[in-house]
Amino acid sequence: MTPHSLAFYLDVVTTGTVLGARPTDQPDRVTGRLGTDFAENRSGRHHMWRDYGLAEFFWQREAGDGPWAGHHFTLQVHRLAHGGQVVDGEIRSRYGRFARRLRFAKLQRLLANRGTVLREIPSGQEPCYRLFWNPDSWVGVSVIGAKEEYRTPDDLKVGDVYSITAPMTPEEVAWRAAR
DSSP states (O other): OOOHHHHHHHHHHHHSOBTTBOTTSOHHHHHHHHOSOOEEEEETTTEEEEEOBSEEEEEEOSSTTSOOEEEEEEEOGGGGGGOSSOBOHHHHHHHOOOOSOOBHHHHHHHHHHTTOOOEEEOOSSTTTEEEEEETTTTEEEEEEOSOOTTTSOTTOOTTBEEEEEEOOOHHHHHHHHHO
16 A cells, blocks of 8 residues: 555656646646645746745746746655655645655656656756656656765755656756757
8 A cells, every 4th residue: 555645746746736736727726726825935026936835836927917827836855854844734634644755766666556657867966866757747856866965955865856846848858858
C-alpha cells in the first residue's frame, strides 16, 4: 500500500495538477481547490504568487489592472525537511501527514509501476541537482544529485526530491538540451 503522501506526489506527477488545480488556472479556481489558507505575494503589478506552504502557484498579467494568467506551480518539497506544519488545508485533509523527505528512487519506482517513466534532462545545476521530466504531464522533478557546501540544504540527502514544478513544456526541455 502506498502512504497517502506518496499518493499525492504520484497524482501531481501523473496529472500535472494539485488537487485538480492546473498551473494555468485563475487564482479563484486555485483557491477553490486548495482553500483560503495562503500567503499572497506580489512583485510589482504584473506578478503574483500564493504560498500554501508546500505548494506555490504563480500568475502574471500584461497590464496592471488586467486579468491574471496562470504561469506555473511548484511543490517546495525541501521545506518538509525543516519540520513544522508545511502541509495545511485541503492537501492535508485529503492526504494526511507527510514524511520529512521524499526519496526519488521510491517515487520513480511507484511511477514506473503505473506506467509513467521519467526522462532525465539537463538541470543546468549539475552535479548538485538532477532534473527529471514527465513528457505526458509536463512535470519536472528536481532531485539532489550531490552535496556541495553552500548550495545543498543540510537537511536533504543525495537522492531526495527538492521540488516538483509544472508546466515544463517540450520547448523548455529542448532549450535545456541545446544549452
